[in-house]
Amino acid sequence: MLFGHQSQRLGPGQCRALARGGAGDAEVTPLAAAKLPAIASAQAKALRVDFAPGAESRPHSHPGPVFVVVASGAVESALDGGAVQRFKAGDAWYEAPGQLHRITRNASQTQPASLVPGCSRTARRRW
Structure with a gap:
């Protein structure tokens, strides 16, 4: 579940x-469901983000809604001031537009991990 x-x-x-x-x-x-804000999305894309063992990203946010699925390995993630959560391959989460993705890191020091975020944005906003 x-x-x-x-x-x-x-x-x-x-x-x-x-x-x-x-x-x-x-x-x-x-895998994930969320009520999306009433914005006209002019573009959407899916990416693959690969983390080497022990790698992490800097804090960031996205201009539009994002669904993220862990494709392989395990990652740790924290949004805004929330607790760090661990997600394994097949797990997913949602990020609201502008929400601070404070922590994103490979949960393993020995195995790689990959994420597939699906992002959307309006025509006037940059990726």
Whole structure:
């Protein structure tokens, strides 16, 4: 279970919002959900961020909403003044526009880790 959601088996045609009816009997597991602010997103992109063992990023924020999925390894993350949380491969979290991503670091000193953030922004804001 992640973010209060459990995996659910979907029958044919029940997945139109996700795959326009092409899901068949696929198992769909919600990773993260959030009510997005009322902004017109002109662009969206997904990135892969690779952390060497022990690596970390500087504190930062994003102009638009961001969903982050851990692709491999484990990372530690803290938003605003919140507690540091540990996320492993397959886990996800949401960052609101402008929210301070205070800590992002590889939780391991010996293994690499990768994140896949999905970011959006309005046409007038820089990445």
